[in-house]
Amino acid sequence: MPLTWLVLIIFTIAAAGFVMGRKRALQNAGGDRRELHSLPVYYGSNVAMWAIVPAVAVLIVWMLVQPFFVNSRVLATLPDTIVSEGSSIGLVMSDVRRVAEGLDIAVVQGVMSRDEAASISAEISDIRESLGEVGVAVGSKVSTEVMKGAQLYRTLNAVGSMMMNVVVLLFAFGGAGYAYSKSTADFRARNMVERGVLAMLIAAASIAILTTIGILFALLFNTIEFFKLYPAADFFFGTRWAPSFSGRGGASDLGVLPLLWGTFYISFIALLVAVPIGLFSAIYLSEYAGPKVRGIVKPLIEILAGIPTIVYGLFALLTVGPLLMRMFGKDTFGWMQGGTAVITAGLVMGIMLIPFVSSLSDDIINAVPQALRDGSYGLGATKSETIRQVILPAALPGIVGAILLAASRAIGETMIVVLGAGAAARLSMNPFDAMTTITAKIVSQLTGDADFVSPEALVAFALGMTLFVLTLGLNVFALFIVRKYREQYD
Amino acid sequence: MNDMTFVERDVDTNEVKIAAKDVQVFYGDNHAIKDVSVEIEDKTVTAFIGPSGCGKSTFLRCINRMNDTIDVCRVTGDLRIDNEDIYDTKVDPVQLRAKVGMVFQKPNPFPKSIYDNVAYGPRIHGLSKNKTDLDDIVERSLRRAAIWDEVKDRLHAPGMGLSGGQQQRLCIARAVATEPEVLLMDEPCSALDPIATAQVEELIDELRKRYSVVIVTHSMQQAARVSQRTAFFHLGSLVEYGATSNIFTNPVDPRTESYITGRIG
Structure with missing residues (x-):
């Protein structure tokens, strides 16, 4: 049956x-x-x-x-x-x-x-x-x-x-x-059913928590396994990333620093794009736009958030990369060697993060009490003075929280980097160089014929753990700030 | 009403500061203020009384064009301050509000230090020549709001950390720091305890020396205590307006009498 x-x-x-x-x-x-x-x-x-x-x-x-x-x-x-x-x-x-x-x-x-x-x-x-x-x-x-x-x-x-x-x-x-x-x-059937419903809700909540713990342990054990095969000091402080592929033999250099640098550099450029644009659009939407404009523009911006990241990756590879090549490539300045570079991935990732920053900031700015605006207008302040001197300072902790959440997304972003940033792990200051990130390297270490007992494959778990600790820290910090801010007006 | 005490004050014949004629206010389709005509004198405390929803706050907010910030609100009629039409297109509401200060029902200090709260207005209007000048303005304003002694040692502490009554006096200090000519107060004591209320009322009497003060209040005792002239609003219309002692002892309109004796409202 x-x-x-x-x-x-x-x-x-x-x-x-x-x-x-x-x-x-x-x-x-x-x-x-x-x-x-x-x-x-x-x-x-x-x-x-x-x-x-x-x-x-x-x-x-x-x-x-x-x-x-x-x-x-x-x-x-x-x-x-x-x-x-x-x-x-x-x-x-x-x-x-x-x-x-x-x-x-x-x-x-x-x-x-x-x-x-x-x-x-x-x-x-x-x-x-x-x-x-x-x-x-x-x-x-x-x-x-x-x-x-x-x-x-x-x-x-x-x-x-x-x-x-x-x-x-x-x-x-x-x-x-x-x-x-x-x-x-x-x-007492009602009490019994209520208890059943309660048990169901608790079960649902614990599934989410248990899964997180399970993933964490899977990462942890494999990371420990990796550190048995490869010295931790070399992993954390090594400045060279050069895995030798299994079968060919030879020792691999698995230093995480170039990847960490690439991750931070690309995220930094992304935030440089997303924060001002997102924040300004949030200010426009919450303070200046009429209800009609707001009703149309806000969903439109949020559509950006619904685009799959692989599409952004294609956009980086096929549109932004070639465009930047024309502007900064060998025909003009000669700064850029190829379409895939830190700046390509950073720009596109920034565009991806705009709705993230703007939507959260918009909510936070709207949460600033109307009484504060009235107080400022009542003293003869203009709209922009009110925004700059009263609303933004009041909303600042929340906005910082939003930016940190966006940063943790940027750090964990994969597809845009895989397609837009290149594959070379290097420590360089030049934003027109190709670099790579932790996430992109996890993909490349695990795709293809991976032998799951070699350090070259297990390093993916160590990288994943590093990434997890980074984004978890950022998220906790961001949530802490956002919560602290909420208490201010309750 | 026997427990009400009137402070007999010399009500000089002051010149008219605010003159309203046939003012109408609409919130969308709702006709909130109907044909209000009133002349408010300089260096006088004028109280607006009336039951909730009768339009007193709405009318108050017309005087500094705070209603402009509400999309659906529409004001018609003639409203003049110093014989200048404040709804004229060439009047900048921002400048008008610098001249007509406002204190709100709920204390709303900015999330800044006490000093910065008071210095906010002078800074945006460029009223101070230098730092010492600004320090003077802040001190003078805080003294006038009767809060200087309580906060002089912690001027750089956050204004939100003060008690409710202190916050309200801070907001008053903030309003007087811009040297307005008219001060509008929308139920300034509704969130305060009796002691803080007494302090604020004392302050209002003090402010009368320099400003025209308009106060909206739900407490008839308060209106009797602080004001020289009283206007009674009912259902969006101005029912009666006159010297406070007359309104409370010898009202002309039966509706006014009903309200002050507690039969309506």
Whole structure:
């Protein structure tokens, strides 16, 4: 029975439970809803909740545990001799899974019968060929042991799924029945449902937090792994970034400084573009523009925020880069060697950040109380005097927070840099040079054939960790400032 | 109303400072002020009283054109200060507001130091020749607002850190620092405790020597205590206007009598 069906049945039970629970509670109260502790809908919801929650919880746990269980059972049947030279037990297991998958498909397509698939032996027929016919490619000739393993794998999985269906449905019926039996007039169904809702909200919140922690640990362990292979001092203080690619041998230089410098340089140029433009447009929108203009312009600026960064990257590569080449390239000043440079990526990233800065600053400027404006106008100040001397100082902490948030986005930005800034890691002051950033190097270290035990690949995690610590610090600092500012007027 | 005490003051016949004739104010379609004509004298405290929403604050804000900052607000009629039409196109509202200071209902010090709050007006209007001159203006204004002794040791502390009553007196100091000719006060004591109120009222009486003060208030006792002339507004119209003692002891209009005896409003 496929999963969809199982879930549908659970929901059907829940729906039936809802109707029946509601009805039972009403009956118990003699048909007078004023005799009930809660509204009838709560009794129904309570039954539905009891039908769904335990059953789905069991379903999820079962689906997580079953593969481990099956794997270990199959592994136990495989003889040690099956692992050939230069291979590992993991590779054999993946062969087993592939063959099992192939058998499944063969049965579905009707190439083999159910019994055939379960009893067929690798010695008499050429499994590899018949699986190839149904579109599953198996690397080498299928050995008897692997074939046996695959058949065991299929049986175990089938039995497991069967048992899962039964157990889950039992839980659904049991839960619904339990709640149904409690649906009397005195039962506090409303409180129960409220508690269920609370639990759901807490679960949602903890998923977000747990995921963050999980990502953090994944980064951390791999970073530690990297530092076992490569000295931390060389990573943090090395001024050369020259990874040798796996297979070619030779030592790599994995100094983070050139990447850090590129990251900061590009972000700095981006902020140089985004902060004045964003801030001025925010001032125009919040103080000068009429409601009509504001209603049109504000969404238009925010559209900029909705453009995917890869599109900005294309824009940098195909439009801004060549344009800058014409202006500063060898035909005129000769400053620029190629279209991809710090200034290209910085300019485009700045454009990307404009709506970020302007939208946040606009909100913050609007939050400055009207009383302050009135006070200033009442003293005979002009609009621009009021803005410069009262509103901006009042909004400054918030604006600084907005700029820091924009900075942390600039530091984490990838696609624009990959396409617009070039790939050379270097420490240079010239904004017309090609440079690269931490994010772009993470991409290039992990794309292609990466061997995940070499320092050249693991360095990506160390880079990611560095980036994470940087942006986290900036975000915390920005939020701290924004919050401090909020308290001022509350 | 027996507990009300009138300070008998010599109400000299002063010249007219503000003259309004048939002033109408509209908020969109809402006719907020209807045919208000009033002559406000120089060196006098004039109180506007009336129930909430009767238009007293709106009319007050017409006098320094603060209503210009509200998009939907439209003012018609004739409003003159020193016989000059303030709604004339060649009048710059910014300059007008330098001449007609305003103190608001809620204290609204700028998020700056006490010193900078007071120096704000003189700085933007270039009233001081140098730093010592500016120091003098700040000290004089703070003294006039009766707050100098409380803040003289912490002039560079933030103005937001003062208590409510101190903040309001700071705002008054800020308003008098620009040397206005008219001072408009929109319920200046509504957020203050009785002690701070008494201080502000004393101050208003003090300010009368130099300015024409117009005060909107909900407290009839306050109007009786501080003002020489009182205007009673009701539903957007000016019902009665005259010497304060007359309005409170011998009102002509039955609506005025009802209001001051607490039957309407």
